Amino acid sequence: MSVTTPQIQASRTESGLLSTRPVWLVGILATLAGAVVTEAFALVARAAGVPMEAASPGAEEAAEIPVGGFFGGVLFWSVAGIVLAVVLARWAKRPARTFTVTTVALTALSLAGPAVAPHTATSTQIVLAASHVVAAAVVVPLLARRLAHVRR
Numbered sequence: 001m002s003v004t005t006p007q008i009q010a011s012r013t014e015s016g017l018l019s020t021r022p023v024w025l026v027g028i029l030a031t032l033a034g035a036v037v038t039e040a041f042a043l044v045a046r047a048a049g050v051p052m053e054a055a056s057p058g059a060e061e062a063a064e065i066p067v068g069g070f071f072g073g074v075l076f077w078s079v080a081g082i083v084l085a086v087v088l089a090r091w092a093k094r095p096a097r098t099f100t101v102t103t104v105a106l107t108a109l110s111l112a113g114p115a116v117a118p119h120t121a122t123s124t125q126i127v128l129a130a131s132h133v134v135a136a137a138v139v140v141p142l143l144a145r146r147l148a149h150v151r152r
Contacts, residue, residue, distance in 0.1 A: 018142070018145050018146045018149060019146070019149035021146070023082075023085050023086050023089045023143070023146055023147065023150075024082055024085075024086055026085075026143060026146040027078070027081065027082030027085050027086070027139075027143055027146075028082065029142070030078075030139045030142035030143050031074065031075060031078035031079075031082065031139055033138050033139070033142070034078065034134075034135045034136075034138035035070075035072075035074035035075050035078075035135070036071070037135070037138050038070045038071065038073075038074050038131050038134050038135045038138070039067075039068065039070045039071040039074075041070070041127075041130070041131055041134050042065075042069075042070040042127065042131060043067070046067075050123045050124055050127050051123070051124055052064060052065040052124065052127075053065065053119075053120065053121070053124065054114075054120040054124055054125075054128060055117055055119040057116065057117070057118065058118075059118065059119065060119075061119050062119040062120055070131055073131075074135045074139075078135075081103060081139060081140075081143065084102065085099055085143045085146075085147060089147055089150045095147040095150050096144045096145070096147035096148040096150075099140075099143060099144055099147050100140060103136065103140045103144075104136070104140070107132055107133065107136040107140070110132045111129045111133075114126075114129040114132070115129065
């Protein structure tokens with residue numbers, strides 16, 4: 001008879017669930033989780049009084065970021081991450097490492113957008129940049145963990 005602690009059992013279950021699902025499905029689930037967490041983060045910032053108005057480069061004035069806008073943004077941009085993960089799972093020698101390094105670099109580059117957003121309050125720029133990090137902190141580890149189970 002084997003005795004396992006709850007942590008060992010949870011670890012086995014988590015590992016098993018991630019390792020037995022297709023990469024694209026783990027990507028979709030990770031994206032949905034990231035979108036919910038990021039939208040909740042934005043709602044807290046909005047409730048704290050951060051103005052949710054931002055402008056794209058070249059815009060004459062800031063436009064309101066609607067409720068659900070962060071959720072939609074995470075969904076939109078995560079499609080590229082899911083495609084990257086699927087491609088790496090198929091052809092990369094070390095898919096988890098390659099995915100993590102690439103997505104961390106892309107997340108760092110994405111911080112430039114909020115930093116240079118014209119007609120946007122500094123508090124909003126900070127929330128926008130932080131939301132990129134929040135989304136990546138949810139999505140990237142889940143997909144990287146799944147990619148670590150790719151068998152060659």
